[in-house]
Amino acid sequence: MNFYEQLRDMRKLKGFTIRELADRSGVSSAYISQMENGNRGVPSPDVLMKLSEGLNTPYSNLMEIAGYLEQPQDSERSKDYVKPRVNLRRFLRDNELSFDGVELTEQDKEWIERMLTVLFWKDKKKDEKTEV
Structure with a gap:
């Protein structure tokens, strides 16, 4: 193909x-x-x-x-390869980002960070209640 x-x-x-x-x-x-x-x-x-x-x-x-990079042969691929973990908060702060072609401002990135914080804070509180 x-x-x-x-x-x-x-x-x-x-x-x-x-x-x-x-x-x-x-x-x-x-x-x-x-x-x-x-x-x-x-x-x-x-x-x-x-x-x-x-x-x-x-x-x-x-x-x-597109042929710009060689495709690794199956024997070259590591079965044990683990993708590096990315700190999302740092990634948001340290990179120029866009979403669907729209450049995100610093304020946009701050709002995304706040929404993620609230989302994961709620989940963490739920987990703590079920452990007790």
Whole structure:
């Protein structure tokens, strides 16, 4: 399966139309359509970054299927690989973030942090009550 077929399948699997992916990624719907029909070359890493955000798919996956990165052989993949744990509070504070193509301000990130704090605080209190 080539890059264009895989891109189309990823988009459809997420349930997005070409226009929805264009809105989410900032890549024009005409360009996406041309890519999926095989009428364009493999996009640049910058375009792949935008598409990865729009598809909510790891950038490295798109870079692999586009041929920019070598795909590891099964024998090279570690069965015991554990993804590193990310401190979400630090991640929110230390990174420039966007959601569905909208850049988040410092105030947006602060509100997200507050909502997560409340959400997990409630769950922690529930767990403490059930333990008693």
